[in-house]
Amino acid sequence: MRKGTQLYEGKAKKVYRTDDERFFVIEYKDDATAFNGEKKGTVAGKGVVNNRMSNILFRMLESHGVETHFVEELNDRETVVKAVRIVPLEVIVRNVAAGSFSRRFGVEEGMELRRPTLEFCLKDDALGDPMINDSQILALGLADEEELRTMSAVALRVNDLLKDYFSGIGVRLIDFKIELGRYEGRIVLADEISPDTCRFWDAETNRKLDKDRFRRDLGEVEEVYREMLERVSR
Numbered sequence: 001m002r003k004g005t006q007l008y009e010g011k012a013k014k015v016y017r018t019d020d021e022r023f024f025v026i027e028y029k030d031d032a033t034a035f036n037g038e039k040k041g042t043v044a045g046k047g048v049v050n051n052r053m054s055n056i057l058f059r060m061l062e063s064h065g066v067e068t069h070f071v072e073e074l075n076d077r078e079t080v081v082k083a084v085r086i087v088p089l090e091v092i093v094r095n096v097a098a099g100s101f102s103r104r105f106g107v108e109e110g111m112e113l114r115r116p117t118l119e120f121c122l123k124d125d126a127l128g129d130p131m132i133n134d135s136q137i138l139a140l141g142l143a144d145e146e147e148l149r150t151m152s153a154v155a156l157r158v159n160d161l162l163k164d165y166f167s168g169i170g171v172r173l174i175d176f177k178i179e180l181g182r183y184e185g186r187i188v189l190a191d192e193i194s195p196d197t198c199r200f201w202d203a204e205t206n207r208k209l210d211k212d213r214f215r216r217d218l219g220e221v222e223e224v225y226r227e228m229l230e231r232v233s234r
């Protein structure tokens with residue numbers, strides 16, 4: 001597999017074509033942004049953590065029948081993935097109130113939810129990723145009914161699998177965001193699953209082990225990213 005020309009550069013990753021049109025190569029960077037790009041910085045080693053951790057989690061999910069874009073890890077920062085077309089929606093699942101959910105509904109961060117919630121946001125930085133509901137997604141033609149059902153089911157299944165997995169390594173999965181893509185007519189889990197896209201709290205102390213340390217200037221950002229990779233690598 002030869003890495004070809006760059007197709008896209010996002011906030012935390014670059015995407016390259018390859019000599020095989022079925023595949024892309026993703027390169028994870030150390031760049032960090034928050035609050036829709038207003039806050040910028042770098043977290044040394046973050047790209048390595050997010051690449052390796054995403055791949056470990058994608059392999060775990062595949063072993064439970066969830067199709068992902070993962071093909072092959074090339075090195076610390078680069079992975080071959082299926083050349084999916086990303087559905088322009090962010091799918092957020094929550095188990096515990098935090099972040100925008102706590103702000104929007106006036107509930108304390110850390111409140112256990114009676115059941116997981118599912119939210120969709122339109123992936124559009126210029127608009128600030130507004131929340132969007134099922135009827136709006138269908139009306140705008142962003143996905144059809146079957147795709148919407150599949151995306152919702154995949155998100156909830158991924159939540160069940162991740163919750164169990166992380167509880168086994170002493171981590172509470174508070175919430176997370178996934179992105180899905182279209183590949184050969186199927187909906188496939190894509191993007192990444194990492195401390196950038198999930199909230200992880202230590203099961204014993206509730207210490208934050210994710211990007212909130214960067215967003216909220218809590219310090220020890222590099223350390224907790226490294227610690228999360230160590231825990232999933234054991």
Ligand code: UDP
Pocket residue numbers: 090092098099100101129175176177196197198199211
């Ligand atoms: N999230 C993400 N990318 C986004 C927005 C949210 O990865 O553009 C993740 C975030 O890390 C958290 C979950 O989705 O794990 C829920 O985020 P929330 O809506 O609470 O947003 P925030 O508090 O980050 O503004």
